[in-house]
Amino acid sequence: MSVNIIINNMEVNVPRDTTILDAAKKIGIKIPTLCYLADLQNPGSCRMCIVEVEGAKALQPSCVTKVSEGMNIRTNTKKVRDARKIILELLLSDHPWECNTCDRNQSCELQKLADEYGINEVRFQSVRERMPLDESTPGIIRDPNKCILCRRCVSVCQDVQGVDTLAPRARGFDTIIAPGQGDMLSEAVCVQCGQCAAVCPVGAISEKDDIDKVWEAIDDPNKFVVVQTAPAIRAALGECFDLKPGALIKGKMTTALRRLGFDKVFDTNFTADLTIIEEGTELLTRLKKALVDKDKNVALPMFTSCSPGWVNYMESFYPELIPNVSTCKSPQQMFGAVAKTYYASKVDKKKEDIIVVSIMPCTAKKFECNRDEMNDSGVKDVDYVLTTRELGKFIKQAGIDFINLPDEEMDAPLGTSTGAADIFANTGGVMEAALRTAYEIVTGKELPFKGLHIAPIEGLKGVKEASLKIEGTTKEWRFLEGVTLDVAVAHGLGNAKKLIESIKSGEKSYHFIEIMACPGGCIGGGGQPRMTTDAIRQARINAIYKEDEGRKFRKSHDNPAIKEIYEEFLIKPLGEKSHHLLHTTYTNKKEPSPKK
Amino acid sequence: MLKKSIAQILVGIDSNSVLSGARKIKTRIITEINKQGISDQVQVIETGSIGPINEGVVIGIYPSGEIYANMTEDVIEEFIRERFIKGRPYKKLLLSKKLSTGVDTTTYDSRKTQHYGRIVLENCGKINPEDIEEYIGADGYEALGTALEEKTPEGIIKTVKDSGLVGRGGAGFPTGLKWSFAKAAKESPKYIICNADEGEPGTFKDRLIMEGDPHKVLEGMAICGYAIGANTAYIYIRGEYQLSIQRLTKAIKDAEKLGLLGKNIFGTDFNFNVKIKIGAGSYVCGEETALLNSMEGLRGEPRLKPPFPAESGFLSKPTNVNNVETFANIAPIILNGSEWFKKVGTESTPGTKVYTILGHIKRPGLIEVPMGITLREIIYDYAGGMSSGKFKMAQIGGTAGDIFSSKLLDVPLEYQELQKLGHNLGSGAILIMNETVSIANFLTCCMKFFVHESCGKCSVCRIGTRQMYEAFKRLEKKEAYFDELETIKELAGELKLTAFCPLGQSVASPVLSALKYFGKELVQGVNPDKKHEPVTRENMNRGFKPLVYGNK
DSSP: OEEEEEETTEEEEEETTOBHHHHHHHTTOOOOOSSOOTTSOOOOOSOTTEEEETTOSSOEETTTOBOOTTOEEESSOHHHHHHHHHHHHHHHHTSOSOGGGSTTTTTOHHHHHHHHTTOOOOOSOOOOOOOOOBOOSSSEEEOGGGOOOOOHHHIIIIIISOOOOEEEESOGGGOEEEESSSSSGGGSOOOOOOHHHHHOSSTTEEEOOOHHHHHHHHHOTTOEEEEEEOGGGGGTGGGGGTOOTTOOOHHHHHHHHHHHTOSEEEEHHHHHHHHHHHHHHHHHHHHHHHHTSOOTTOOOSEEOOOOHHHHHHHHHHOGGGGGGBOOBOOHHHHHHHHIIIIIHHHTTOOGGGEEEEEEESOSHHHHHTTSTTOOTTSSOSOOEEEEHHHHHHHHHHTTOOGGGOOOOOOOTTTTOOOHHHHGGGSTTHHHHHHHHHHHHHHHSSOOSSGGGOOGGGOSSOSEEEEEEEOOSOOGGGGGGTTOEEEEEEEESHHHHHHHHHHHHTTSOOOSEEEEESSTTSGGGOTTSSSOOOHHHHHHHHHHHHHHHHTOSOOSGGGOHHHHHHIIIIIOSTTOHHHHHHTBOOOOOOSSOOOOO | OOOOSSEEEEEEOSHHHHHTTHHHHHHHHHHHHHHTTOTTTEEEEEESOOSBOSSSEEEEEETTOOEEEEEOGGGHHHHHIIIIISOSOOGGGEEESOOSSSSOTTTOOGGGGTTOOOSTTTTTTTSOTTOHHHHHHTTTTHHHHHHHHHOOHHHHHHHHHHHTOBOSSSSOOBHHHHHHHHHHOOOSSOEEEEEEOOOSTTOOHHHHHHHHOHHHHHHHHHHHHHHHTOOEEEEEEETTOHHHHHHHHHHHHHHHHTTSSBSSGGGSSOOBEEEEEEEOOOGGGGSHHHHHHHHTTSOSOOOOSSSOTTTSOGGGSOEEEEEHHHHHHHHHHHHHOHHHHHTSBOSSSBSEEEEEEEESBSSOEEEEEETTOBHHHIIIIISOSBSSSOEEEEEESSTTSEEEEGGGTTSBOSHHHHHHTTOOOTTSEEEEEETTSOHHHHHHHHHHHHHHHOOSOSHHHHHHHHHHHHHHHHHHTTOBOTTHHHHHHHHHHHHHHHOSSHHHHHTHHHHHHHHHHHHHHHHTTBOTTOOOOOOOTTTTTTTOOOOOOSOO
8 A cells, every 4th residue: 555745845655664764765855864774673763864744743753754644744944954953963072073083084974964964063062081992802893982872783783683792881971882791892792793883874883904914914025915805895895986786896806906916816715615615525424424324423404604703603602503513614714724835835935924815795704813723724824804895995095096997817726716606705605506516416417406596595585495305316425315405594693593493493404504694695794885785785696696607617616726726735525634724613602611 | 448436646658757757656656545545545547648748757637637747756645645635736746737638728728629629649648558448448449340340441431531631640641542542452462551650850749649549549550451451550660669569569469359459350250460560760761662661671761652552562562551640540530420520620631630849838748739720829828838038930840841930820730721831731740949049050950860861862862961961060150152042942942853752852841941931040151252162173072081092
């Protein structure tokens, strides 16, 4: 059912449950917002989006007020403008005047609104005392002084991720957004997913800036600096340069990285392919143990382990799943270990002289590279992680005209990859890539889905599932003949929780489960260009599939560089070298064992 | 029912008098009566507030009706001898000759109340609130019985609608209409919540109602439950109200024992259970949706409306929230009919209003008066006049209330008349002040309260209340900016227009009314030469301490 309403004297017909904000957007009227988050429930608390509704005594928040038949709305009267101005003045009176030195200079939503509304004087004096910065974790930096208490971060931390770390504390003017436990994130259970940083309208939550450290490495003539880029970057970096979401810029990105001074431009995709070989073999081994050897100790379903936010979450909330999680390191960490061993010997460099820089859509990757387990090459496997946003700044700092760059190719061998690695970027992608390989190993035939895409596990539905009947197995894998492989995919930790609970209650059962901590997968990561909506997530996913489809090789086991590394170095999947370099262990953080 | 004996001594036991040693006095009186050998003629009864506060331990004598105040242990022997052996009033502590409607009936002209007694406080100070038999003896639970046996839920709602009763918590929403929304809601179960989170400074009428006559509140809730189809009710009460909690708990237990609450009430198939939820003392939790959050264990912050509680309230189920005083009006209305109720008060706002009156007056305390009575009548007829100085102003309805100047002394206190003037009746506190109170100082105190109680959810209230407080502090010190009053006016107006909930919106009430009536006095705090300092490099971080990096 639809209703007829009038906005600023224009008649418009919209569906019944539309908010005034969305109805106005439909006819080209922009209403300013600060606490509003598309696709999520909204607190209606910043009051920026207030409008005049005929008959109502007070001004109404348009982001939460639903339209009703005959409603007469005015979005731009003096009353409304004056109210918005005073709200901005109040917010600015309680906000440090540090725009020039702020991480969000020129991308700050408050700064932008102050400009749009012509705030040339703030009549209210600041009465806030300076609070300490929270730099306690490797991934995230919080500056409570800049917080405008819009609570977007609280919504994503609680409602989307179900981690419940950030919450309002104290009341009135003293209210702050803080970890529920302790004053610093390190004292709380924070999985470092960075979704809070991705939605912050101001400079209150950001990733920790590591650009200067990378400059220093590049400037050091004794260091051989290699860079790896995660699959999700190529579909999002363009947004830092005002390109449309989903613009594919892999070639320009490669050129830019080379011009930044990296000695080799490699690809996390290479180790994504490697992950598939290792993880696929691990899955098949587990299945064999369970089905043929009738080993009751083998843990199924097996969970993926690529997402460090998910690994952190699992260690803190579901440590009983540790045996179920694949022992494979994430592609980023496999890359670091391989670069400082296999590649170092290939180019005759000492591991100490190689610096591995990662470009990641993710803040948890900054945490991951600092884990104690990630020194298997003998030194720190990955030295520095920059987010997509940081790379954007990095390129701008270097004076590179990104938009007009020519396309270049990545370097061999660690820059060689397949389409299966591309789709690691989005929800359902790791599962699809794994099945493309595993199915072919077992049956000798290609995965029986159109375009190699497993439609049921594509898209932005929170929890997705698929079943695959294995038929026509080769001799070695005959024990899997007729077995139906049940798989599930969840993205966003809130959805992961739902999925895990449905398994724990006995309602569901699967063999293999892919979990990505962020909504939409890595393309919606906490380090991606702001703001990410479902529409933007979908645009990035579409671009990734397009990239995959345009590839010569679309299955990880077809990657010639992967074949080469096994022949020359690793010998076989799950072999001794793999075990040492490519696999890891997890820690129970819920009930840590007492320190000795 | 009042037990037969020659005389009764009613000892007012409420939270105030307990602090003055009321329980000790009660024990001492019993001892003395026994000692003087008159225990067969004089009975000692514990009751709720008799009315006066700031008067120490107050006792009443029944049936003669005298009120004695400031009782102390050392006068009791003499008092009992004088009053009961010699049979003459004990003049030294006599406060009033007649126990009735107002605080001071010695001066009160009873013309306005000749056709009615009290409604809400009918039993307060007369019966023992901890004895259900006495409540039943005073026609208690008869309304519930009549409702269950003779009336339909629709009929009850109609009676309440016809009576013109509006919510007594402050907003003045028609009670019958509110009930009809909850009744119309399709989801079940439905809940009833009695809002006893009386947080408005200076307001404690709900406490005295609950302490003095807890069953009347319970009966009103049960009737409401039958009318809207709810079987579970909660009383959300301030944690500080220990005596109310104690008496309500006992009242619920006693009523359940007699089948007046609980299962199969009056032998019908109507079940009604009342539970008590204790609040943690946040002002905003008196706002009904913040109250719901608090009840669910969430942060005490208001929720968006719509959906209204009648549609989606406690645990997202239809919920009817009413104030204590509103519920206390229900049983008398059902028992006597809507026409009876409409005889009291004004045409647009029938009934009575219970006020707590305090400030520079001779007799601060609890009164129940007809709607439409004026401030002048309250001060001079009930409160015994000013205790010192001349009347300057009054704040009506707690800190969130409007400030009245002497111009408004003769305005009838009722919802419609006040709305015409842009004012509100509020919660039931009336604070009367003489010329010694500075308006800037008074508003600074009000703003300090709002700063403390703002929940911090919406930006305008969170920062606006604080900035308002700072501005009044400047005015108080006569250091306000040249345009401070205009800024205050604008800010108050915006709070009213844009704040998320009534807390933030009501900040405007004292501020705008003060600007209207006391603008001339406030201007004296302005320094016409004081300009805003432009934001420059030197002062752009004014108020901020040097940046401290690192952990803690």
